[in-house]
Amino acid sequence: MKFTTLARRAAKDTLEAEDLIAFVQEHGAEGGEEIERLRILHGWPDDGLLGDGSRVVPFGGWAKACTAWGRQGVEGLRDMLGDPQLAVFALGTLADVGGPAAIAILLDFAERADWSRAGTPRDLPCQALYCLNTALSGKTGVEVTPGMQASMLRIAKLIWDARVPNVHFLAQALYFVRRADPVPALAWVEQLRVDDPVLVDAQRSVLKRLKEHAARD
Template identity: 40%
Template sequence: MNLNALARKAAKGPAPSAYGGSMEVEDMVRFTRVHGAAGADEIERLCAQHGWLSNGLLADGTRVVPFARWAQACVAFGRGGVAGLRPLLADPELASFAIAILDDVKTFESVQALLGFCAAANWQSTDATHAEWQALSALNLMLSLDDGVKVDQAVMDELLRVVVKAYEAAPRPFLKSLCLWTVRGAPTVQALAWLQQLEVAEADVEGARATAAKSVKRRLSPNYKAPDAKARRQIQRARAADV
């Protein structure tokens, strides 16, 4: 995507330009990742030119994409990388946008940023779309699969600490299940021991516990081989084809 491509999408219908035109969030994020600081400058210019909205809820109750919020997050990433997104994680109005970009980036540094955010969370919200649960869900997607981001022992140990704290505080069974799915990203002896000693009453949560324990045990096996770069690409292509 060249530097003019996003401008064409933003100015083209069917939606009004203030609502992003024909642009999708994915277009903006991909544009930022390709063009870096120059892309950030262009996004900032387009946001001012078209008057993108910060509030996704219109006066008549209609919901639209708050492209101005996405622009703030993309500009921060384009100019500062993962480090540029860290301050946004502390802003309740921007945290979810920063988390989404960190999830899209899928690097060791983005995992560290999300872990740091989760380590400070209190896990009291019952809303699965709340930023703290959104961040944990991102870590689940980034770390729990065979082709996930490669991390070191320190990250796995911290992930287990975060998951245990979140699980103990989780106010809903689904959120407890999310914690258990996420611990698959920490395939350690300590994680397996924690999973095996858990006593779970809810059937769905017990199913998540059993699945997580099986996954961790498999990845701890001396016969387990993580996929190489070629196999990882094949897994990712197959997953994309299933969407």
Template identity: 40%
Template sequence: MKFNTLAQKAAKGSAPAFKGGALEVEHLITFALAHGEEGAAKIERLSALYGWLDDGLLPDGSRVVPFGRWARACAAFARGGVPAVQPLLAESAMADIAIGVLESVRSVDAVEALLAFGEDSDWHGDDPAHPAWKAVSGLNSLLSFDDGVPVPHTTRQRLHRLLVRAWSDAPTDRLRSLCLYTLRGATTPEALAWAQALVLDAPTLIAARKMAVKTIKRRLDPTYTAPNAIQKWQIKRARNSAT
């Protein structure tokens, strides 16, 4: 995406410019990924020009996309990559935004950053929007599907250990299901054995485990071949169509 296109989207649309106009978060992320340092300066210029908001909750109680915060995270990535986004994970107001950017980057270092954040997080609480659980959701998106980010065995082991800890602290079946779905990315014999040994009663958890076990077994099979670039594109397209 060119800067003129980005600027036009920000200036036009049914929403006023300070709310982002016709802009979507994906536009900012795509621009940041493509344009590096120069893109960072242009994103910051648009944010200052239109007064993009940091707070997504307006005084009248309505909600808007906090494009000011998204601009900050996207500019950080454009300027310094994943290492520049990681410090934002420590800020309560920026953590969920930073996780969203890392999820979109789809790289090994983005996976490592989310893992490190999860390892340092407090897992107590039942809100799926809590940054710790958002990080698990991001790891699920990055690693669980056949077009996921290829990561080394040590990273898969770390993911398994993280999910065992998250499972023990998860207070709801919804969050425990998320742990099991994310376990698909931890393709190790140890992760498979752990999932199979769980004693489950809830139908949702039984279904999630069934999917996780099936996926891990398939990927551990010596005859399994990871999809090529064309197949990955087809998988992504099918997944996007389903949602």
């Protein structure tokens, strides 16, 4: 997308968050600076909340994440994760950026998260797991290193130890370990005692996948 096209679409309010991310992917630091200029020019709110109480797409938050990425690469997004108001935009951008460096930051964030405070899909730790799954299933594919595998299993254990009160999210955490080292992952998944049908199905599916991986190894 050209700079003039981005500016025109911003003026007509026809942009989407994905457009900003794609623009930085194409234009790098210069793209990030142009997004920052448009954010200030149009007064995009970080949270999408307007003065009259109505809501719009929170382009301000997405713009700040894209500008940080353009200026400093994924490390700029790591710095944003410390801001509770902007972390969700950094997580989403990392998921779309993908690649080993972005995934490493997402894994680190998920391991440090306070899972005892995660109760709904909107909570930042839950968003982190969703973004990790997105990044790991990207079109280009990512080689999962032994270090990543160990981190995946640790994160799943943290989630289950915290007794997150959402069976669908617990199931997502189980599915997350399908790409972990099959030997320790098998031992952990097999010892889980579940009775909810959603978790029973997830455990059965994950065990099957891990056993297939173990047999190939």
